[in-house]
């Protein structure tokens with residue numbers, strides 16, 4: 011974006027989880043969770059890792075924030091190797107994961123921040139003001155002295171974010187920051203992330219929400235099955251489907267077999283099917299919709315088709331095309 015200093019440099023980063031003795035019901039096979047991932051993030055950028063569940067996002071962010079040791083490849087953050095430089099690196103970064111864990115529910119919001127400030131050895135004199143400022147920033151000033159167990163989901167998430175800021179990190183890692191939050195709280199959280207970025211913080215976040223990546227990220231990498239499928243600005247991602255069109259079909263008896271047949275047609279680059287109550291909605295990314303409609307219609311002849319229409323591609327379609335790359 012700003013062509014600025016490189017703050018995160020990732021090269022062929024790989025993580026193989028060792029065979030867990032039958033814990034995962036897969037006969038204890040090892041798992042290649044992150045497969046030779048490479049990317050750079052510049053100072054002040056919001057960079058997103060976008061991908062479906064199981065893509066390897068959390069594994070990647072844990073390796074970059076020194077919580078997990080890579081199997082191979084390398085990564086530096088702020089010029090420090092995430093393995094050999096981890097002790098120096100830790101005070102300068104922070105990680106916020108979504109969900110309920112990592113806070114002390116019996117303590118108040120303020121007490122939680124005091125506890126985490128002490129862990130980072132924030133000096134006594136600075137601590138009180140720092141915590142007051144953070145509570146203000148995340149809108150928890152009035153709830154500061156209430157126990158966290160009384161907090162709503164959104165308040166907990168905001169406290170999580172404040173916790174991630176107690177050490178003034180130069181790089182902030184956010185793992186699915188709006189997962190499970192209601193739309194309004196998600197919106198507030200995104201606004202807060204943007205404010206942090208405007209102050210110059212470098213942010214790497216993961217999400218499986220397309221629109222969130224679109225709205226927040228300067229650049230993003232689309233990741234699935236541990237591999238990066240595409241990288242660029244949200245705008246350039248949309249460009250990649252600009253010359254495609256979409257055939258959208260609603261039917262009553264469309265199954266996995268037809269999905270595969272559609273995907274195998276020449277001229278089709280991706281198919282997604284939403285299975286709804288008693289009907290299915292398929293979106294087919296194609297290079298030439300008018301030319302393909304007869305073939306598609308013939309293929310679905312006995313599938314109780316309700317409608318077929320041509321649509322413009324969205325960022326969602328770009329994403330589906332990249333994640334399902336043939």
Ligand SMILES: Nc1ncnc2c1ncn2[C@@H]1O[C@H](COP(=O)(O)OP(=O)(O)O)[C@@H](O)[C@H]1O
Pocket residue numbers: 027028030034041042043061062063064065066067068069070
């Ligand atoms: N501790 C673990 N042991 C074995 N496999 C794991 C472990 N953690 C995650 N995995 C597997 O690695 C893959 C990537 O997981 P993860 O990084 O959590 O993906 P994401 O955050 O994108 O959902 C998944 O297939 C997951 O089941």
Ligand SMILES: [Mg+2]
Pocket residue numbers: 067068069186
């Ligand atoms: Mg995850």
